[in-house]
Amino acid sequence: MGIEDYGGGQSPRADILIVTTNDVPGHQVQRVIGEVFGLTVRSRHLGSQIGAGLKSMIGGELKGLTKTLVETRNQAMERLTEQARARGANAVLAFRFDVSEAADVGTEVCAYGTAVIVTPTG
Numbered sequence: 001m002g003i004e005d006y007g008g009g010q011s012p013r014a015d016i017l018i019v020t021t022n023d024v025p026g027h028q029v030q031r032v033i034g035e036v037f038g039l040t041v042r043s044r045h046l047g048s049q050i051g052a053g054l055k056s057m058i059g060g061e062l063k064g065l066t067k068t069l070v071e072t073r074n075q076a077m078e079r080l081t082e083q084a085r086a087r088g089a090n091a092v093l094a095f096r097f098d099v100s101e102a103a104d105v106g107t108e109v110c111a112y113g114t115a116v117i118v119t120p121t122g
Contacts, residue, residue, distance in 0.1 A: 092115055
């Protein structure tokens with residue numbers, strides 16, 4: 001697996017700026033739209049669970065599970081972006097992920113942040 005299998009984040013051509021900071025240098029927040037989020041829940045695949053159990057006995061990275069989590073986070077981020085766009089935002093500030101167990105059957109990943117409209121200063 002190459003580095004592209006483990007990466008994430010936005011496309012260079014993204015129309016919604018997503019940052020983990022509370023502001024964007026060189027920009028001013030014109031309007032706060034409010035919280036946006038993207039949520040997905042993935043069930044565990046029996047084969048990957050067995051493989052992970054075996055791998056945990058000898059140590060090392062669980063590459064299949066890592067790739068699945070990256071894909072899941074990217075899906076949550078895409079859903080957040082769609083919601084921000086639908087609400088008229090051009091940026092999301094204070095972007096974060098929250099990951100938790102979902103009723104012992106899967107993993108819940110929530111991408112969230114504050115949708116805003118920003119404009120360049122100066």
